[in-house]
Amino acid sequence: MELWIATGNKGKLSEYRLLLNEIVDLKVHHQGEIASFTPRPEDGKTFLDNARIKAKTLRAVKNDVWVLGEDAGLEVEGLNNLPGIHSARYAGPKASDSENVAKLLKMMTLKPMQNRNAQFVCTTIVYTPSGEEWVFTGQMKGKIASKPAGLHGFGYDPVFIPDGQTQTLAELGDGFKTQHSHRAQALKAFLEKWRSTQA
16 A cells, blocks of 8 residues: 655654554655645645645645545634644744744733643545545644643644643653544544455
């Protein structure tokens, strides 16, 4: 099986490789391997819109293999579910992870809030080699810490404490994420459906 992933995000690619390493005969590729590839702007209004934009853009180049596109982000209840689809560019178009985290914490202190509930959400679209579209979703609920902690992961992991835990995702590490993350849930749903087609 040849699977092409529509992302240039090194953190996401690392997670996908960890999640997929148990599958024998799976060859994982990504859009960065295509010299002339130009991603389309992620200008959709929902995670689903943006996931479809990514997947369709890559499938236009790789139309005879499995293609996966996903969009994920953080929704904070006290901020009316922001940053949402703008999670990767919350502090600006080319903002770093630390800049996005800093803005998030700043926004939460501008109007002190008791409600720090949040969730990571992920929508994944997979195109089969024949062009069929499969849609999968995943979510992980938790709360926002008052300050960053931990060295693992990427994005908002240093300030996200999953429900039932006392440490951030960046402290809990890759092993926890591959079992419980929003991305892992969506990917596992895809793999279950894929395996059912191989039986």
